[in-house]
Amino acid sequence: MKTATAIEVRDLRKTYQVRDGGSWRGKTREITALDGISFTVPSGEIAGFIGPNGAGKSTAIKILSGILRPTSGIVRVGNLVPWENRIAHVARIGVVFGQRTQLWWDLSVAEGLALLRDIYSVEPERFKRNRDRLAEALDLNGIMDQSVRQLSLGQRMRAEIAAALIHDPDVVILDEPTIGLDAPSKLAVRAFVRDLRRERGTTVLLTTHDMHDIEALADRVIVIGHGRILADSPFEALQATTLSERILEADFTGPPPELFLPDGAVETERGTRSVTITFDPQRLPAPALVAHLSTFPDLGDLRIGRPAIEEIITRFYADHAS
Amino acid sequence: MTIRPYVTSFVLQWKIGLRYRLAVLAGLVAQMWFGAISLMAYAAVYHHAPDVNAPMTLRQAMTYTWIQQSFFTLLPLGCLPAIGEAAKSGAIVYDLLRPVDLWNWWLSASLARLLGNAIPRAVLLAVVAGPLAALVGLNGWSLAPPASFEAALLALISFVLGAFISASIVMWWNIIAARTLSPLGTYAVGTPLAVLMSGMLLPLPLYPDWARELLLLQPFAGISDIPIRLYMGMPIPGGVVAALGIQCFWLLALTMIGRFWMNRTVSRMEVQGA
Ligand SMILES: Nc1ncnc2c1ncn2[C@@H]1O[C@H](COP(=O)(O)OP(=O)(O)OP(=O)(O)O)[C@@H](O)[C@H]1O
Ligand SMILES: [Mg+2]
Numbered sequence: 108m109k110t111a112t113a114i115e116v117r118d119l120r121k122t123y124q125v126r127d128g129g130s131w132r133g134k135t136r137e138i139t140a141l142d143g144i145s146f147t148v149p150s151g152e153i154a155g156f157i158g159p160n161g162a163g164k165s166t167a168i169k170i171l172s173g174i175l176r177p178t179s180g181i182v183r184v185g186n187l188v189p190w191e192n193r194i195a196h197v198a199r200i201g202v203v204f205g206q207r208t209q210l211w212w213d214l215s216v217a218e219g220l221a222l223l224r225d226i227y228s229v230e231p232e233r234f235k236r237n238r239d240r241l242a243e244a245l246d247l248n249g250i251m252d253q254s255v256r257q258l259s260l261g262q263r264m265r266a267e268i269a270a271a272l273i274h275d276p277d278v279v280i281l282d283e284p285t286i287g288l289d290a291p292s293k294l295a296v297r298a299f300v301r302d303l304r305r306e307r308g309t310t311v312l313l314t315t316h317d318m319h320d321i322e323a324l325a326d327r328v329i330v331i332g333h334g335r336i337l338a339d340s341p342f343e344a345l346q347a348t349t350l351s352e353r354i355l356e357a358d359f360t361g362p363p364p365e366l367f368l369p370d371g372a373v374e375t376e377r378g379t380r381s382v383t384i385t386f387d388p389q390r391l392p393a394p395a396l397v398a399h400l401s402t403f404p405d406l407g408d409l410r411i412g413r414p415a416i417e418e419i420i421t422r423f424y425a426d427h428a429s
Numbered sequence: 430m431t432i433r434p435y436v437t438s439f440v441l442q443w444k445i446g447l448r449y450r451l452a453v454l455a456g457l458v459a460q461m462w463f464g465a466i467s468l469m470a471y472a473a474v475y476h477h478a479p480d481v482n483a484p485m486t487l488r489q490a491m492t493y494t495w496i497q498q499s500f501f502t503l504l505p506l507g508c509l510p511a512i513g514e515a516a517k518s519g520a521i522v523y524d525l526l527r528p529v530d531l532w533n534w535w536l537s538a539s540l541a542r543l544l545g546n547a548i549p550r551a552v553l554l555a556v557v558a559g560p561l562a563a564l565v566g567l568n569g570w571s572l573a574p575p576a577s578f579e580a581a582l583l584a585l586i587s588f589v590l591g592a593f594i595s596a597s598i599v600m601w602w603n604i605i606a607a608r609t610l611s612p613l614g615t616y617a618v619g620t621p622l623a624v625l626m627s628g629m630l631l632p633l634p635l636y637p638d639w640a641r642e643l644l645l646l647q648p649f650a651g652i653s654d655i656p657i658r659l660y661m662g663m664p665i666p667g668g669v670v671a672a673l674g675i676q677c678f679w680l681l682a683l684t685m686i687g688r689f690w691m692n693r694t695v696s697r698m699e700v701q702g703a
Contacts (some may be wrong), residue, residue, distance in 0.1 A: 174525040176696060190696075198528035209523055210627050213445045271620040 112183075113278050113310035114148040114171065119180030121166050121334075140166040141177070142334035148327075150277075153304055153311040155325030155342070157318075159424050164314040168282045171312070172202045184278055198227060201276035203267050205283035210255045216266045217251040220273055227274035234273065241269040244299055261292040268296065272303070279303070281313040285320055297323045318417055320428040330423065337427045346419060353393065354414050355384045357400055358407035366403070372396055380407075385414075434529050435537040443539050446545025453549045456502065460554060464498040468570055478505040480592040484634045484641070488573060489661055493632045495572040496657045499554040502546035503591070504627055504652060505598035507619040509539045512603045513612020521607055522698050531695060532688050535603055540596040547592075576662025583669060584660035591652045597683035598623075598648060604691050607698060633661065642666055648679040 121141040126134070140163045148154045156164050169175035170182060173196045174190035182189055187196045203209075210219045211272055224234045226339070242248050245265040250258060258266060264284065271279065285293045301324060303309050315321060321328055321342060328345050330338040338345055355372075357363070363382045368374060371391030376383035386396055400406055414422075447666050475487040484492065507513070512535060523533060555572060562571035575581035588629040602615035625632050626649035633644045633654045644650055645666070655672050658665055665672045 169522075172526060174522045193525060194528045194530070197526050202526055204523070207520060207523060209526065211441075213448075214441060218441060221440060222434070222437050226434040226529055228431060228433070 108423040111150055112147050112187060114146075114154075114312060115146070115150070115181070116167070116171070117145045117181040119145070119170065119182060119343040120141045120166065120178045121170065121175070121177050135332075137209070139334055141170075141180075142295065143180070144331065144334070144336050144345060146329055146339055147374050148310060148312060150310055151304065151308040152326050153300070153313070153324050155321040155328045156312060156314040156331065157316075157328060157420065158331035158337070160411045162331045164331060165282055167331070168202075168204075168312070168314060169334075172200065172280055173197050180245065182202060198274070199277055201274070203264075203271045203281045203284050203327035205281070205286040208255065208263065208267065210263070210266060210270055213254060214258045215252050215254050216247060216258075216269075219255060219266075222272055222394045226425055233275070237275065238269075241272060244302070245269050246295070260287050261289060264288060264296070275307070276309070278310045278312070281311065283315055284313060285315060285317055293317070293320070296366060300324055307334050313408050318420055330427075332424060332427050338423070345423075346413070351387060351389060352385055352414055353388055354407075354412050355386060355393070355396060355400075356410045356412075357382050357384065358409075359403070360407050364403055364405070366400070369399060371396070434527075435533050438534065439537040439541040441656045442541030443545045446542060446550070453546070453553075456546075457550050457553050460498040460501055460694055461557065464494055464554075464558070467494045467498075472570075473673035476603065485632065485663070488569070489663065490632060490635070491570060491574040492661055493628075493634075493657050495554065495558040496660065497627070497629050497632070497653055499558075500547050500653045501629065502550060503543050503595055504623040504629065504649075505543075505595045505602060505619060506590040506623050507599075507616035508602035508612050509535070509599055510612065511538070513606045513615065516603075516606040516610055519610075532600065532684075532691055536596055536600055539599040539603065540592060543595055543599065544592060556648065557595055573661070575660050580697065583673075584656050587656035587659050587673060587676060588653075590673065590680060591656050594648060594651045594676060594680050594683065597680060597687060598652075600687050600691070601683065604687065604694050607694055623649060623652075626650070627652050628657075634658070646675060648683060651676040651679050 117143050120139070120143050123138045123140055124135045125138055126136075137169045142163075144163075146154075156167070158164055166175065170177045171184060171189060176190045185199060189196045189201075210216070211222070214222065220234075220238055223229075224231075229237070241411060242251065245268060247265060247269055250262050250266065253262075255263060255365065264287075268284065279300075284300075285296055288296065297320060300311060300313070300404065304311060311324075313320065315326065325342055328338070328340065328342050329336060330345070340396060354375075358381045360380075362379060363377060366374060366382065368383075368384065369391055371389075372384050372386035373384055375385045384396070386393075400409065413419075471487060471494070472489045474482070475490070497678065508516075515524070524534065527534065558572040559574070560571075562568070575584060602619050606612045606615050626644070626647055628634075628644075628650065633650055634641065636644055645654070655665070655676060659669070659672060667674075
């Protein structure tokens with residue numbers, strides 16, 4: 108059953124109790140992993156969940172998937188409270204934890220999928236259709252009879268994704284689905300997720316540390332840090348508000364000369380034949396900077412671009428750390 | 430709710446178990462060895478004290494021993510290894526992602542492992558210790574056939590109940606493994622406890638009078654001791670009804686309390702790591 112709001116999270120908090128030194132007599136200490144986060148994901152949206160290590164992403168994902176109880180707060184996924192209606196809830200979602208296998212090591216991919224068919228009560232015909240479709244899209248036909256233990260990381264991840272989708276879930280939750288994958292596999296996974304949303308209107312919540320995943324997939328980015336939401340906006344908006352800065356790379360035919368840059372531009376890197384300049388177009392428009400550089404006789408090529416996404420995010424995390 | 434996923438899980442676990450045929454054979458040799466040593470010990474004891482009024486004849490002690498040895502791996506020696514490992518790595522919570530009843534899910538896996546280990550050995554041992562031993566002239570040392578057709582039927586029912594009791598005790602070990610985040614404690618406690626209390630070490634009927642009836646009332650007696658007594662047609666205080674009654678009682682008690690305890694454990698379980 109689809110609802111207009113696929114995921115609703117309100118004032119979600121989670122504190123872990125940890126015992127120091129691991130011994131059962133040690134003093135307990137509290138770690139606040141989630142400090143009151145709220146967001147909603149409309150049906151059919153792909154939301155990216157990003158943040159530095161230890162921000163609380165996986166904690167939130169675990170609560171949303173019904174395997175962890177929060178300390179307090181409200182969560183509804185398609186009108187169900189995950190930890191209260193666990194069985195009904197998990198029957199309707201698909202989850203991939205990039206760091207874990209949910210397939211069975213001792214079974215082949217085909218046996219694992221058949222077991223999932225019975226677990227999720229997928230009718231035989233629908234199962235066959237889904238299996239063939241997924242095997243095709245995720246290129247599994249060559250590894251169906253191999254046991255999961257023998258699969259390479261990339262092959263396993265593709266099998267995991269198929270396993271998470273065999274029952275046509277309305278909501279798909281992916282925790283670092285591209286971790287450790289090579290470039291072609293990452294592209295394949297991204298294309299697959301995009302098609303999934305386009306063809307089936309599936310709602311997707313994904314976490315990743317690869318900003319290209321976010322750029323390629325997410326309609327919307329939720330940035331989380333220290334258990335709080337730092338930003339929640341479309342990716343372009345995040346990019347625009349975080350950094351209006353531009354990067355200019357200038358090549359020289361010989362060693363770069365002293366540049367005497369005007370206000371609004373700083374040299375950020377100097378190579379043997381090139382200089383990287385970061386500038387703020389509000390204060391120093393690109394043509395003015397280019398005009399300034401043109402006065403140097405041994406200037407070669409010029410390239411202007413945005414800072415790398417990784418850089419934007421690093422700055423963003425740093426700005427909000429205080 | 431359907432029974433289908435649990436049956437499939439059982440079948441798959443069973444198949445995985447059968448892949449380790451070498452382990453089955455190695456176990457069989459060990460069991461034959463222990464069986465033979467026990468038999469020789471009994472033979473010595475019985476021959477030196479022929480006039481003592483023993484609760485079991487030598488022949489019964491031998492049959493009892495053979496069946497106990499066949500069903501050694503049916504005993505709840507500790508948690509299910511896969512669950513123990515998952516408890517240690519933290520992966521155990523990921524079973525909550527499945528829309529299944531966790532008790533039945535783990536129970537079917539536990540039962541499959543016990544039976545998958547025990548049945549191939551039991552069949553081989555029955556052949557070796559039964560007809561084969563008789564053929565080579567070791568008639569007095571062999572496994573005796575069931576006392577009667579009725580005894581065989583009762584024993585079969587009782588064995589099935591026993592397997593479920595054992596799997597339920599394994600479930601308790603699974604819960605303990607989940608709580609202590611390690612399978613080790615369950616093996617350390619479970620193995621000696623099961624070997625002693627099931628009658629594997631010393632047949633329960635051979636204990637002193639005062640202990641004998643009490644021992645019959647504890648859950649481990651229901652795994653193999655009661656089925657074996659029914660197989661051999663040995664008298665049981667309270668008769669067949671009491672024998673099966675004790676088994677049903679323990680199966681229910683272990684299941685009901687275990688389920689309650691498991692739900693409490695699971696709701697407090699926290700995912701470890703990534
Ligand atoms: N089982 C646990 N017990 C105690 N503390 C935990 C537990 N799981 C997570 N934490 C703590 O909660 C905080 C959030 O962890 P979480 O795994 O949610 O981060 P994350 O955003 O997924 O990080 P990463 O990008 O590294 O995967 C961290 O400080 C972590 O140490
Ligand atoms: Mg994480």
